[in-house]
Amino acid sequence: MTLSIYNTLTRRQEQFTTVEPGKVKMYYCGVTVYDYCHLGHARACIVWDVVRRYLQFIGYDVRYIQNFTDIDDKILKRAREENSSMEVVAEKYIQAYFEDMSRLGIKEADEYPRATHTMNGIQKLIHDLEHKGFAYPSGGDVYYAVQNFAEYGKLSGRKLEDMQAGASERVNIEDTEYQKKKYPFDFALWKAAKSGEPAWESPWGKGRPGWHIECSAMVRDRLGDTIDIHAGGADLIFPHHENEIAQSEAVTGKPLANYWLHNGMVKVDGEKMSKSLGNFITIRQLLDRGVDPMAVRLFVMMAQYRKPIDFTDDAILAATNGWHTIKEGLLFGHQHSKKLGWDESKLIQNSKSKIQNSEIERFKEAVNDDFNFPGGLTIIFELAKELNREGNIIVHQGRTETPADELLKKWQTLITLAEVLGLTAKPEPETSQQDSLSDIYIEELIQQRQEARKNKNFAESDRIRNELLTKGITLIDSKESTRWHRN
Ligand SMILES: Nc1ncnc2c1ncn2[C@@H]1O[C@H](COP(=O)(O)OP(=O)(O)OP(=O)(O)O)[C@@H](O)[C@H]1O
Numbered sequence: 439m440t441l442s443i444y445n446t447l448t449r450r451q452e453q454f455t456t457v458e459p460g461k462v463k464m465y466y467c468g469v470t471v472y473d474y475c476h477l478g479h480a481r482a483c484i485v486w487d488v489v490r491r492y493l494q495f496i497g498y499d500v501r502y503i504q505n506f507t508d509i510d511d512k513i514l515k516r517a518r519e520e521n522s523s524m525e526v527v528a529e530k531y532i533q534a535y536f537e538d539m540s541r542l543g544i545k546e547a548d549e550y551p552r553a554t555h556t557m558n559g560i561q562k563l564i565h566d567l568e569h570k571g572f573a574y575p576s577g578g579d580v581y582y583a584v585q586n587f588a589e590y591g592k593l594s595g596r597k598l599e600d601m602q603a604g605a606s607e608r609v610n611i612e613d614t615e616y617q618k619k620k621y622p623f624d625f626a627l628w629k630a631a632k633s634g635e636p637a638w639e640s641p642w643g644k645g646r647p648g649w650h651i652e653c654s655a656m657v658r659d660r661l662g663d664t665i666d667i668h669a670g671g672a673d674l675i676f677p678h679h680e681n682e683i684a685q686s687e688a689v690t691g692k693p694l695a696n697y698w699l700h701n702g703m704v705k706v707d708g709e710k711m712s713k714s715l716g717n718f719i720t721i722r723q724l725l726d727r728g729v730d731p732m733a734v735r736l737f738v739m740m741a742q743y744r745k746p747i748d749f750t751d752d753a754i755l756a757a758t759n760g761w762h763t764i765k766e767g768l769l770f771g772h773q774h775s776k777k778l779g780w781d782e783s784k785l786i787q788n789s790k791s792k793i794q795n796s797e798i799e800r801f802k803e804a805v806n807d808d809f810n811f812p813g814g815l816t817i818i819f820e821l822a823k824e825l826n827r828e829g830n831i832i833v834h835q836g837r838t839e840t841p842a843d844e845l846l847k848k849w850q851t852l853i854t855l856a857e858v859l860g861l862t863a864k865p866e867p868e869t870s871q872q873d874s875l876s877d878i879y880i881e882e883l884i885q886q887r888q889e890a891r892k893n894k895n896f897a898e899s900d901r902i903r904n905e906l907l908t909k910g911i912t913l914i915d916s917k918e919s920t921r922w923h924r925n
């Protein structure tokens with residue numbers, strides 16, 4: 439089976455083919471930089487990071503561009519609140535973005551264009567739109583005339599007539615923008631300068647661009663007229679992506695993107711996690727609470743990427759438990775290589791070379807079906823559990839059930855597949871490993887495990903055993919007590 443993906447534009451799952459054979463041009467609508475990123479942003483970044491990794495894994499050369507929206511009313515508001523400037527606020531949160539995403543193991547994009555660095559491309563596009571009769575100036579602003587674009591609404595499935603009927607009571611005729619528009623659903627391409635706000639010279643007077651035009655301009659600047667994948671959160675389908683299509687396609691006469699992909703929302707009590715609603719947890723808050731970044735990735739990967747996920751403590755706990763299982767499997771080779779007679783330095787090298795086997799084929803089969811990462815995870819969990827079981831046998835009985843060279847292949851496959859999802863684990867250095875776990879701490883964990891066993895909570899008891907094992911501590915149960923030793 440080859441890759442097929444759900445395309446929001448056609449509302450169907452379609453075979454994936456690229457404009458240029460073997461190459462993928464991909465654009466992801468990134469963050470507006472006025473605050474720290476929350477778990478919803480983390481989901482979007484993780485999903486598209488893994489999509490990119492997977493496309494590379496199956497052999498595509500991927501060019502991945504992600505923007506920063508660094509001009510926006512929300513950024514200006516934050517600058518006023520912080521008694522600062524738009525540039526300083528944007529820079530601060532761009533830096534914070536990189537810190538957070540590197541903690542989550544997100545690969546850097548090939549380029550990060552910013553609205554403020556794309557002013558020529560933006561103005562050129564507005565000029566072309568005006569020239570072709572899709573845009574009109576009004577009171578220092580420039581608006582896009584949606585009625586002139588026959589296909590307006592094709593992405594979101596909205597019709598202007600229906601929108602008008604639904605909105606007629608809600609339109610605020612006091613709104614100054616509304617008064618400048620010829621039609622209520624026209625949107626701003628350029629906004630006249632307001633006093634005290636940053637502004638750029640333009641043929642329409644001093645001002646700044648609207649939000650939607652920046653992406654159209656950045657895609658065109660960096661990737662060309664038609665790209666393969668345009669990605670973003672489902673909240674961007676309307677109006678943002680609908681408007682991007684209207685702008686770009688009106689000028690070029692070509693499709694802006696062949697595949698429109700949208701990640702589902704992270705929700706809290708059924709509502710979108712969002713800065714504006716205040717129901718969010720930032721990535722750094724979550725990680726500083728001790729949640730492992732890899733557990734955050736797993737939290738995201740355990741759900742189909744288009745479906746909403748609820749953020750709950752239980753969901754994070756389930757992901758954390760899952761991560762313990764995978765991590766133990768990833769550390770299997772480091773833990774037991776000596777006993778298995780493996781040469782560790784060669785192992786790592788080998789694991790990076792291309793391997794082919796039935797697990798890899800099953801993984802691809804699963805993920806090729808509309809990026810079914812939960813399906814791919816099933817194979818990862820199977821491998822990890824098998825290795826962990828063998829690890830226990832090694833520890834208790836000093837032997838394995840499966841021949842050592844077969845275990846080596848399984849371990850290398852696990853590392854390869856986990857890396858496609860960005861899941862990696864490094865063995866802790868021996869000295870710090872031993873220093874970091876004091877005898878008291880180990881005894882305390884053993885106590886907790888005993889409690890769990892008393893309550894027949896064997897999952898928890900296994901988790902503690904495995905956690906200690908990954909830190910180089912082996913437990914030996916007898917009827918009377920549990921003894922332990924450092925490996
Ligand atoms: N709760 C969420 N779940 C999943 N993706 C999200 C969520 N919130 C935002 N995103 C995605 O993150 C990317 C950056 O979003 P952006 O900076 O525009 O945030 P936003 O929607 O303004 O955030 P907020 O609503 O919190 O103010 C977009 O692709 C957006 O779709």
Ligand SMILES: [Zn+2]
Binds near residue numbers: 467653678682
């Ligand atoms: Zn965009």
